Structures are given as C-alpha cells and as structure tokens.
Amino acid sequence: MTIQWRYTTHDNLGVLSVAGHLGGEAVDRFTGAIGWVMARGTGPVVLDLTDLRGWSAGGQLAIAQAARLLAVQGRALELAAIPANGSIVPDGTHPPVPVHHDLPAALTAHQVSEEQRQWRTTDWPDQANPAQQSR
Helix, strand or coil: CCEEEEEEEECCEEEEEEEEEECHHHHHHHHHHHHHHHHHCCCCEEEEEEEEEEECHHHHHHHHHHHHHHHHCCCCEEEECCCCCCCCCCCCCCCCCCEECCHHHHHHHCCCCCCCEEEECCCCCCCCCHHHHCC
C-alpha cells in the first residue's frame, strides 16, 4: 500500500495532506511529495495527517528527514492530526516539529484564510465519494 497526497498553498504557508499508510514502501513517494513542496512553496509546511491510517518507524523517520530538508531552506515542518499509534519523538538530529491537534487548529495558529492553489495525486480520496475513501 502507498500514500496519496495533496498540496495546498496559502499565503506564506503550505499544507501537505497525506492519505493511506506511510510505511516503508511509501517513503519514496512521500520524499517526492516533499520535493514538490520544496519547489513550489514558501514558509512553514503543515503536514496534515488527518487521512493517514498509520505509519511505520520508517515513515516517522521520513518525516524527520523532511523536517531537516525544509530547515535547510529556512522553512519549518509542523504536524496536524498525528495518528493515534505514535508521534514523532525528537532525537536531537532534526529541528523541533510542532504538533497541532488538527488541521483547523494549525490554520488558525497561522491565521490562514483561503487557499491559493492545490495539486494532488490522481487517487487522492474524494471526500464526496465515501466508497473511494475505503481503498
């Protein structure tokens, strides 16, 4: 199983939403999404995990690596709606990763109003089609 992702830009903030399971087989796709984010946005990046069904230790390490890559660009990584089965435990090798209860809380913290532009993978779950969400 792999992940699907959607990237939405706001004024000086990006939101990368991830759906599926962030396991070892999905790390390359996640890293590609981070590359997309780095090339197209500015400011902090909120990693929205609302639709993430779970993550492995390798997935958590990929998130920590993303925090390091973004920090090189002077950008911060923040998490929203982490899965119940764990959290990113700082190991001292990556910048602090703030955690928000959910995406609305993260957007409120940054005083974000409306989105500017959005990109997504072809199979991003359609919220209007519940049958697609169960894939």
